[in-house]
Amino acid sequence: MTNQTFDEGTVWVTAVQVATVWTTKESARGIDEPGLTNPTDIDRWVTKLTQEQKTALCNENRVQSQLLYGEVVQVTEIEGDWAHVVIPAQPSKKDPSGYPGWVPLAQLQEVEKDYWNRPKSAAIITKKAWLEKDKGEKVVKLSYMTCLPIVNQHPKRIEVATPNGTMFLPNEAVHIYGTQQGMEKKNGDEIVKIGEQFLDLDYFWGGMSSFGYDCSGFSYATHKACGYQIPRDASDQAEAGAPVDVENLLPGDLLFFAYEEGKGKLHHVGIYYGNGNMIHSRTNGKSVEIIELKGTIYEKELCATRRYWVE
Structure with a gap:
């Protein structure tokens, strides 16, 4: 090499x-x-x-x-x-x-x-959005949280820099933010609210897009949308963030699970939904869902809890 x-x-x-x-x-x-x-x-x-x-x-x-x-x-x-x-x-x-x-x-x-670095960027905040040419021709369907530099703002569309020249996204599909500042920080309730729009989306191993998330990709994307850059993998996510006592869990906190009733290898992450429930991208063959933890294997396997969001 x-x-x-x-x-x-x-x-x-x-x-x-x-x-x-x-x-x-x-x-x-x-x-x-x-x-x-x-x-x-x-x-x-x-x-x-x-x-x-x-x-x-x-x-x-x-x-x-x-x-x-x-x-x-x-x-x-x-x-x-x-x-x-x-x-x-x-x-x-x-x-x-x-x-x-x-x-x-x-x-x-x-x-x-010089072409790519722009003061403002546009983040796609709908599940998917079409990138368009000047006359409205659809080019490619992009994922939630795709972020592109803004070249110009028009009444109905945002002109963005792309690897293939400047193109357009519809205003209603994007959120504009300062590139250096990043997305505005939101609280845990917003993390959960963002996750809800992907209910029933099929799990996909390694997935980091709204075409299919894996468990840690789902927690990564929901946090990214709320202004937090967290590690990619569940094992790394469990080592960072602020520890939270189980009795003090709030919506948006991350829940981690390990084999051997929490004592073995970490294998899963979900987002605390509130009232003893969790929203997560479960596993291959399943989809994003909300479940009650009590009485499930997850209740026994809970091994760590972390919070990345701030009030």
Whole structure:
């Protein structure tokens, strides 16, 4: 492998609606082709896979995480058609610079920093939104919490910088925020409220988009929307944040679960919903749901509670 260094005046960004981050260059299978191309067809990919094929993404350690359109990465190596990246916005103990993994090189684009760095950004706050060309032609359907730099604000649409030139998002689909300041911080009730809109969305291992979240991707996205950058993985999420006594839990707090009645390996995270309930992206073959903890395996497996939000 060859170490790559690039012009300090440029930055690498994700150039497809959702780019999956693979464990190795060999991790992707032929059946994963709709998620490997540019453009991708995430809807087709996640619906085409059988439950067994989806489970293999986890059990065979194939997928690490995902990137949203326009998300910045650091390219550390290029080998053939693949790039090894770290993701600064997804903290991880796996790499101090950000979450590591492999992405098809065709799904990344190098852009000028002067083009990409803008005072304001637009975050998609609907479950999905279409990116449009100047005359309204639909280009690609983007995920919730896709964030793009703002070039200009028009009466009905926001003009944004993209890896493929300036395009447009509808005003009603986005929230505008100061790029340096980040999204405004909200409380735990808002974290829960955001999670509710994804009820019945199918679980997807490694999922970081509204095409399918895994358990920690779901907690990451809901916190991101409320102005909090938390670690990517459940194990890392459980080590940061402020500890909370069970009797003092409030909506928006994170609940962590481990095998062997809480004494073994941590395997799941959910969001406390209030009144003894939890909202979570459960597991492969299931979907985002609200459940009562009492009398479930989760009640026995609870091993940690953390709070990231502030009043």
